[in-house]
Amino acid sequence: MKRYDLWKLSFLNVLTTPMRSLLTVLGMAIGIGAILAVLTLSDAGQIQVQSEMMRLGIDKVWLTAQGDRPLTHGDAALLSQTLGTPVTEQVYCPLVFHREGREAAGVLVGCGKEYLQLMDSQLLSGRELWPLEWEAGSRCVLLGENLARELGLFAPDKPENGKISIGGALFQAAGVVRQKNELSQVDPTRAVFMPISVFCEWMGSTVHELTISVPPDTMPQAVAAMAVDAMQRKEGKEVQAITMQVQIEAANRVMGIFINVLKWVAAVCILVGGIGVMNILLVSVRERRREIGIMKSLGATSGQIRRLFLLEAMLYALVGGALGVLVGFGLVKIAGNAIELQAAVQGKDIGVVVLAAMAVGLFFGVAPASRASRMTPVDALRE
Structure with missing residues (x-):
């Protein structure tokens, strides 16, 4: 029996039972589509998370107190002088907050003008605070955009309408800002920013956080280590330094665990599809005993019978893999739109899933093919 005849027979056998073949192929396609979607979305998700974190501030180091001694205003000046780079406190x-019968919950932030510069703040309406207002401790504040909307102050162009009540005292809302760098312990869209001198005089609070700007061509980890060492040696304070690299590594670890779980789930789906192929082929072997007996009596070898059923398994796998690629494209499109993720299916991922489908089909086709090849013409024709 020639190879062409084997391919022709296997193809015709698959087409003989279209509904059974369709259900078998769908089982494989769902698994292939799932793993293709997982591979594509996981790659795109990792890239987007890393780019977002890089945008939020890879050139920043954050310091918080860990021991009994809190951070103070003098610590910012000490670190700025020691490191030779801007340091701002928050x-x-x-x-x-209240205004004309409206109220909105938020966070009051005391900071210097350098903080808003480090956080890459953008003025949306109104004006920025003047340097003299920062230094002299003016009762003017800047609002985050969401809080400003709730208080009706998104465009505070009239001074008499731009006053808000903070703890019973009136402050002038000078402008509305948006922080492009949102990495902070507070929600910048619901924050009110005031000069730190006014905050501490009025609220009597210690410094919660120091933000260090990392100079160009300098490793953030090196700056963090120097800052921790300087605080321990000169002030005897225990502090924790947080860099974006640490956050990226932590995010990658968490995402890696989640992705691996999804990959295992998708792999199980493919195995289920492979078991479906094996089950259908075992049924086919039982139903075609007479056909196998006739073929053997006419001179077909056990190897040719084995290859015939292996080819059928490969056909199921190839068609299932092709449909699975289409299913994967659909899943990527739907999931990408749902979570606002720019994801594109890569050629290497398509190759991986198609090869996986063929391998699964070949593996699960071995048992039915071996059973068919072991039949003797006498036993096969007897039934």
Whole structure:
């Protein structure tokens, strides 16, 4: 029996039972589509998470107190002088803000003008605080965009309408800002920013966080280590330094675990599809005993019978793999739109899943093919 005849017979046998073949192929296609979607979305998700974190501030180091001794205003000046780079301090507390019968919950943040520069703030309306207002401790504040909307202050162009009540005291809302760098312990869209001198005089709070700007061509980890060492040697304070690299590594570890779980789930789906192929072929072997007996009596070898059923298994796998690629494209499109993720199916991923489908089909086709090849003409024709 020639190879062409084997391919022709296997193809005709698959087409003989279209509904059975369709259900078998669908089982394989779902598994292939699932693993293709997982591979594509996981790659795109990792890239987007890393790029977002890089945008949020890879050139920043954050310091927080760990021991009994809190951070102070003098620590910012000490670190700035020691490291030769800008250091700004922040203090904050949750509050409810009021204006003309409206109220909105948010966070009051005491900071310097350098903090807003480090956080890459953008002025949306109104004006920025003047340097003299920062230094002299003026009762002017800047609002985050969401909080400003709730208080009706998104465009505070009239001074008499731009006053808000903070803890019973009136402050002038000078402008509305948006922080492009949102990595902070507070939600910048619901924050009110005031000069830190006014905050500490009024609220009596210590410094919660120091933000260090990392100079160009300098490793953030090196700056973090120097800052921790300087605080321990000169001030005797225990501090924790947080860099974006640490956050990226932590995010990658968490995402890696999640992705591996999804890959195992998708792999199980493919195995289920492979078991479906094996089950259908075993049924086919039982139903075609007479056909196998006739073929052997006419001179077909056991090897040719084995290859015939292996080819059928490969056909199921190839068609299932092709449909699975289409299913994967659909899943990537739907999931990408749902979670606003720019994901594109890569050629290497298509190759991986198609090869996986063929391998699964070949593996699960061995048992039915071996059973068919071991039949003797006498036993096969007897039934």
